[in-house]
Amino acid sequence: METLVSKSIISTSISQDIFRFIEQQTELVEIEGGVAENESVSIALQKAIETGVLNIINIGIERGYWKYENIKINKPVCDAECITNIRG
Numbered sequence: 001m002e003t004l005v006s007k008s009i010i011s012t013s014i015s016q017d018i019f020r021f022i023e024q025q026t027e028l029v030e031i032e033g034g035v036a037e038n039e040s041v042s043i044a045l046q047k048a049i050e051t052g053v054l055n056i057i058n059i060g061i062e063r064g065y066w067k068y069e070n071i072k073i074n075k076p077v078c079d080a081e082c083i084t085n086i087r088g
Helices: 041-062 080-087
Strands: 012-023 026-037
Touching: none
Parallel strands: none
Antiparallel strands: 012 026
């Protein structure tokens, strides 16, 4: 089995610049502002690996290599006294 995963790395920054040009008694003011986002390389790598693992699991299920185990999870019963004991 194999899977191909790609993850773009996003960058972020907020910047504001003001430029003032003065020449021969004329004045020009230029204002710039911008926003960008950034994502850590290690976080992007982790997301890509996790996506790849999930893809491999799904491929294995589709090919019949393994299957989900259906487990019945009972709803916990906790009355007011039980909640008080948990919260302290």
